[in-house]
Amino acid sequence: MEILLLLFLLLHLCCDLLAVKHSLKYFISGSSGVPNVPEFSGVMVVDGIQTGYCDSSNKTLKPQLDWAKKILQTNPEQLEWYTQKCFEDQPNVFRGHIFRWKRRFNQSGGVHVIQRISGCEWDENTDSVTGVLKYGYNGEGFLEFDLKTLTWIALKPEADMIKLKWDADRTRTMENEDFLTQTCAEWLKMYVDNGKRSLHRTVLPSVSLLQKTPSSPVSCHAAGFYPDRVMMFWRKDGDEIHDGVGKGDILPNDDGTFQINVDLNVSSVKPEDWWRYECVFQLLSGENIIVTKLNETMIRTNWRENIFGTGREKPSDMTVPIIPAVVVLVLIIVAAAAGFAVYKKKKGERFRSNSARLSYIISVLPYVLNMVILNLCKRVG
Known part of the structure; x- marks a missing residue:
């Protein structure tokens, strides 16, 4: 029965x-x-x-x-x-x-x-x-x-x-x-x-993981699908879950397609358990299933960029080129000083005092600084 x-x-x-x-x-x-x-x-x-x-x-x-x-x-x-x-x-x-x-x-x-x-x-x-x-x-x-x-x-x-x-x-x-x-x-x-x-056409969406702040839920966002008869949910270990899940409405786009998002509260999810969660998008026809794993490196945010694939915050834009720029500055100054010493030695002259060396280094600093600025601009741009 x-x-x-x-x-x-x-x-x-x-x-x-x-x-x-x-x-x-x-x-x-x-x-x-x-x-x-x-x-x-x-x-x-x-x-x-x-x-x-x-x-x-x-x-x-x-x-x-x-x-x-x-x-x-x-x-x-x-x-x-x-x-x-x-x-x-x-x-x-x-x-x-x-x-x-x-x-x-x-x-x-x-x-x-x-x-x-x-x-x-x-x-x-x-x-x-x-x-x-x-x-x-x-x-x-x-x-x-x-x-x-x-x-x-x-x-x-x-x-x-x-x-x-x-x-x-x-x-x-x-x-x-x-x-x-x-x-x-x-x-x-x-x-x-x-x-x-x-x-009667079928258009599959692009699915993205979004997060506003580190403490916000992770939103699984599907955009650009048609028709609007779809299912979208979070599951853990292959089973659909409802606790900590907030489902949005299906909304129309200007081009005749639709969008939807389903949020997952990850505040109580341990980092080592993230791999057990996945977002599922499916047309009601039962075909064209899109599964998106909960992966920190794939989350798009407006507070960080995962450029290293580690989920850590991206350093300030200026910190990346500054260290190489300082190294370049030191190398140029050292090279300039060494070059000047060789030049003088060939002429049979010696440095009379440390003040002469310092005067030369100061004289070439504008040129060195100009090279450093150009180097910075190239790296930042």
């Missing part, structure tokens, strides 16, 4: 890893009292990649990927829909929302922002679709649409009256249901099909 249960869990895990999910999200913002910011703006994101943008101030509708541009060129009905939503319908709707919601909160002037997230997620294996529609006001959740009950959920007491009003509006409810479960899914499938070359 236990074996059957274990096999079932493994099968379930494999199915989750092999599941291919795609998403289409619209992030909309409306604001008042915010200088130098469009009153209304919208961003379209497909599988975590920003694909299009519009704002009401510049009357800009900008598809940001080649395949998205081609879709608007070959589908005039979509171009018309986006144009109307960006420059006509939604700016007026959000303007009205802000006016009424300010009254709900007994607010007058100041800065106010409404945010809306809408869209859907499509499971390519099961063909199931889930939709999302949420409103936020001034940085906090406000209203959320429940697709199962086709009703609104008030996330703030001030949203109760709005919930009742929107629940009673059957036209609004049916339009929301149709867009989230039908239209959004159709468009998402079209976008995935047209953009599969870029959306």
